[in-house]
Amino acid sequence: MDDEFRYEHDLLGDLPVPRYAYFGVHTLRAVHNFPITGTRISAHRDLVNGLAAVKQAAALANRDLGLLEADKAEAIVTACEEIRSGKLHDQFVVDVIQGGAGTSTNMNANEVIANRALELLGHQRGDYHHLHPLDDVNAGQSTNDAYPTAVKVALLASTHRLQQAMATLRQAFRAKADEFADVVKTGRTQLQDAVPMTLGQEFGAYAVMLAEDEQRLAEASALIREINLGGTAIGTGLNSHPRYAALVCAHLSALTGEPLSTAADLVEATQDAGAFVQLSGVLKRIAVKLSKTCNDLRLLSSGPRAGLGEINLPAVQAGSSIMPGKVNPVIPEVVNQIAFKAIGNDITITMAAEAGQLQLNAFEPVIAHCLFESIGQLEAGCLTLADRCVNGITANREHLRAVVHNTIGIVTALTPVIGYAKASAAAQEALDSDLPVADVVLAQDLLTADELQRVLRPETLARNNAWETHAHTPN
Template sequence: MPPLPDIAPTQTCTTARAYRVEHDLLGDRKIPANAYYGIHTLRAVENFPITGTPIAVHPDLVSALAAVKQAAALTNRDLSLLGQDKAHAIATACEEIRAGALHDDFVVDVIQGGAGTSTNMNANEVVANRALEILGHAKGEYRNLHPVEDVNAGQSTNDVYPTAVKVALHTAVHRLLAAMQVLQEAFAAKAQEFTDVLKMGRTQLQDAVPMTLGQEFAVFALMIGEDRQRLAGACAPLREINLGGTAIGTGLNAHPEYAALACRHLGELTGVPVATAGDLIAATQDVGAFVELSGVLKRAAVRLSKTCNDLRLLSCGPRAGLAEIGLPPVQAGSSIMPGKVNPVIPEVVNQIAFEVIGSDVTVTLAAEAGQLQLNAFEPVIAHNLLTSLARLTAGCLTLAGRCVSGITANRDHLSHQVARSIGLATALNPHIGYEQATAIAQEALLTGAGVFDLVAARGLLGDAELREILRPANLIGPRAALAVPRQANAEA
């Protein structure tokens, strides 16, 4: 194909009228003269006054829609189905939208009927009207370039919308992966800092056996790392698209070469390695990729919330609680209690997790409710997934930067807790037996005496041996000396 002509973007003169008139199958409507959207968008705004939140709240989705329209225009140009000038104008308009322009004209509510048709039409009209300006025409002069005939050529909402949603989700997932890495590294740094800080582990909120604070924080880092791996894996199904399938996946009204070309152009434009689904009919009705992603986000939210619960519990006090760690103070905690500081950062991340978990229920029900060749509820799926991704991204970065990086260990307090804990008796089981260790633990609990002192007083173990057994390094992991069974030792 010859190179595209260099058409410079132009602006038409401002009209004195405050509106223009557009027509659809239901009749005529007045559209604000400066609006890039058109009559189909206007009716959708009127029909769906649901949340008050426009699709512009999801810039990744708006940009992905523009990328799909740009890929379609380039494909139709390559197939000689769209003139060079029109294709260039459409592509230029899409480039501007992908760069952040005109997002305010994406005004349809995030929750809408019609399986995303209103969102697709909103995109068609904004692209068309900006392309008209680029060609030197006024907005609404659709005889020169039409939202449906030209911008939507070879397409249906049913392949455009899910493709755009998948591209948007893929972008948002990678943003979350980067944020999770920041949080993982913050926890890992604290784990290294606290390597030598001995503390008591707990099961069912009761003293268990010793561990280090470093081990505890290492688990926080490990869980995030595992969830990052799962999230990265959930990206693979998002890269399989049904663009070119049109209405139900049969490809009606699309050129035989359209699907492959459009997929190639979309991949080059976005950097997302998309691939055309093997069965476009199945891909048009199936939302399994969204369900899988939602499940992974729920898992990550549950584990992140559990971690925040632990941070709140470990820091509770500062005098009447565990007070094992100190969270950085970020704001006053009370309008009545002087000096009170609350764990507000873990609390806000908890609330993010609750929302993500609830969104998974919504996605699950919306996916299950699909019927026959199309799922009509993809808008609520897309909105919930994109919102969850944005929330988790913000939550991870906030938790890392405003909480984890500033956590301190109350070392003296932790050391005192270990020294007086009856949990130390567990370490004596292999040496004095469970019954003797239980008696020591009970006496320690009743009298307040230390386990070390009671064992020494009863002469159950020598002082040097006792010190070796209760040496911190021997309390936080397996010991080679215990690899030989006690009975074998006795026989020897």
């Protein structure tokens, strides 16, 4: 028994901790207390790296202030660098959802870093009289400033990757917009025939939608760069050096490459989850627009013979266990589901932020978990949609051309030329007789064949410049 465990003590008593473990008694209590999701904080690699960055910056600041011996600081820094390189992540074992405002996560980080630092100093794990998780690793900190700062550092790293994934998808749509620039089709409003456009314009709009949301994500990320590190428990800075907040922020900025800033009012910053709510709202916006785009792709590719059939999505797997030859739009469907999850996470984040009381929000663990989940899944969704779907889309050009020729919607292009009343009458006649609008216009001598050809040129139809291509003025 003694060969397999070491005993550690906390205010509740002694616990046997596995001898191999880098975590300690506080982490073990949390593992026992919170068997909630089965997902450990190690699932969020950016959070683990963020925790290590915060602890590394704190050790450097405390060393600079003469509050931490140089050898201890060096060992802590080395341990943190190892963690940030990907080592020891399996030792971050507490559940992602936990009571205590993230205290268990902070304790887990303190203990792992302390025990690795002890090894580097030539001591056994658990020999905390040489280097202590709280007195040394957590010096000048509280969970209430270290944890949200680590979350923000992690969110900045993960949002950068999401922005890159969105850019990849945007570029895929833009390439298709260029490819389909000459393909005229029927636009639709309320699922009814509307005016003509090009397939390139349709795909170009998806690229613009993504570009707009990349900008919104960058704006939300800017708010995340304000941190409360140095505020300790409630923002008053109790137990930290007067110069600590500025110094630790400078070190953390250097370590992460992010232009972080210390909040002007640390009491406000410690209790306010507004930046998380703002970021979540942007993620919801991205999710909603991505889902709408995927709805369009599924609708435009519906068929192949009983639907719109305007585009072809690449076939990536068999679509049915009973219907041979069936292929489903599975990539847009999975992105739809990612969007639903992000939208649901936004509700959770909203409720958790609202539930904060007085000087602290105790529910930041679920806020962090939902944000990381949404960001990670949206990133994967954008990359998958680009690679497995958008890049391989083809257009059914002949079918689109035939539909435009036969649609009632082209009558709108005639309105500036023959007037609304005559255009409306021609549209109704076309519907009643099941004839193309152009045939009706010619039969009623509303325009000559040459005039009609000029008005209904593809470039005219898609750019709404009938006034420029025909001098006729309606009566």
